[in-house]
Structures are given as C-alpha cells and as structure tokens.
Amino acid sequence: MSTIVVNGQQRKFKASPDTPLLYVLRNELGIMGVKFGCGLAQCGACSVLLGDEEVRACVTPISALDGKPVTTVDGLPQRWASQKGKLSADTLHPVQQAWIDEQVPQCGICQFGMMIKVTELLEANPKPTDQDIREALTTSGPSPHLCRCGSYAAILEGAHRAAKLMMQGDSA
Ligand code: FES
Numbered sequence: 001m002s003t004i005v006v007n008g009q010q011r012k013f014k015a016s017p018d019t020p021l022l023y024v025l026r027n028e029l030g031i032m033g034v035k036f037g038c039g040l041a042q043c044g045a046c047s048v049l050l051g052d053e054e055v056r057a058c059v060t061p062i063s064a065l066d067g068k069p070v071t072t073v074d075g076l077p078q079r080w081a082s083q084k085g086k087l088s089a090d091t092l093h094p095v096q097q098a099w100i101d102e103q104v105p106q107c108g109i110c111q112f113g114m115m116i117k118v119t120e121l122l123e124a125n126p127k128p129t130d131q132d133i134r135e136a137l138t139t140s141g142p143s144p145h146l147c148r149c150g151s152y153a154a155i156l157e158g159a160h161r162a163a164k165l166m167m168q169g170d171s172a
C-alpha cells in the first residue's frame, strides 16, 4: 500500500508507481470529478492540480507526485475554505459558483478540467484579461483544453465572474 494526499485527505492505494494518476483516482479511490478524454495529454479533461500546478492525470505516473497534494474539482470547496482559513467547506469554490451562475457547461465532460485550469490561473493572476484566459486554456499546457461542445465564450465569461467572486471573497 502507498499513500497520496487527495483533496485534503490521505488516501491509500495499491497501484504500481508507473500507474497514471487518473486510474488511481477513478478506479481505486472512486474520485469521479476527473475525466478520461483522450488519455494522451491532448484534451485537458483529466486535469488536476498537483500542488498549485495543473497537470494531466492521464500521463502523470504516481511516481511523479513527489509528495505534492492532488486537488480534483471535487476538492475545490475544501481548497477555497483552507485558503480562507476555515477548517471545513461551507460553500462551493468561486470557480464552481461562477460556472453555475454563467451556465457554462453543455455536455460537461471537459468542464472539470476547465475549472481546474481556471483555478490555477486565478490563484496566480487574480485579474486576468481575455488574453490571459485564452492563453491559459490554449498555450500554457501540453495541449489546449478542448471543448467539443464549443462552450469557449461561456468559459471566458465564467472565468471573469470567478475572478470577481474570488476578489469579493478575499475582501469579505
Ligand atoms: S484525458 Fe488527459 S489530456 Fe485528455
């Protein structure tokens, strides 16, 4: 048995060190807020935060975690709560709330990775421009984050709304 920290909890798993993180999260730990799209680091559906950095879980072997904690979209409320100095999460993460407010998802399959990427962006850049958001979702990773439903305009609006909600949360 080995252990990893996922969404603030220490979890045990049996998989060998070369197993992709995606398979451990979904198949062993039952964390379904991380999706299998291409399996080749080409779409972003499987994105998670490793520490503060977005990685593609489909091509990240467990051995590469280097002790860093993993956050999936399921863990965003707890991540936001701990950033606000709270022990438990009583609200959604602002990025999740913004996605609801702006009705961003269509089929939804890509949106888990989109929210992770936007969270990474906003933690580093609280007031991004349209261009910053576009670059984050297209050129800053191994491939663009793809949405086959074409929800890109809504994603842009969602990211701006999330930035505002995060700033309101910071001043609350
Ligand atoms: S499933 Fe990992 S990038 Fe597509």
Ligand code: FES
Pocket: 105, 106, 107, 108, 109, 110, 111, 146, 147, 148, 149, 150, 151
């Ligand atoms: S909402 Fe369907 S793939 Fe993006």
